[in-house]
Amino acid sequence: MSTPHRDHTAHRHSHGPACGHDAVPHGDHVDYAHDGHLHREHQGHWDECEPSRHVSHQGHEHQHGEGCGHRPVQHGDHVDYLHDGHRHARHEGHWDDH
Template sequence: MTTMHVEHPSHTHAHGPDCGHTAVPHGDHTDYAHDGHLHREHGGHWDECETDGHVAHDGHTHQHGADCGHESVLHGDHVDYLHDGHRHAAHAGHWDDH
């Protein structure tokens, strides 16, 4: 799984610990959930941080939902759940690992 490099044009908001958007740990960096998508600082600009491909989280028996105890993040047309430093999204009867 790779992360696509798509620059978010005209993004003047500076994300950080006190910006008011949910911080999402993602490998070696932090994404910020903003208006249904994720932003990552990169080389003096902000990227749309999206994975390329499909990775099922095998063996994940926990069912995410409104009362599961994990923070939810609106992500495009669905909701991701922050779990153990990554995002889970429901997909075709299993959970994807973003």
């Protein structure tokens, strides 16, 4: 999935293992959940790390929620669940793959 390059210009905080924000593995990098956004380091600055299009996770029968065993991460106006290296978000009766 391609991720648009959206520079988070007002981001002065440096994320890392002890910064206090949830680290979210995402492909070949780590995103950090911060104030309802996901940030990733990119060439000396921080990007907003968001999918560029809607991607439905086909065949996902597991229902995420409290006690499901997957870590919840606040993401804007909803909660994503970390599952097998992906973020899943409930969307119109199915799960999206973020």
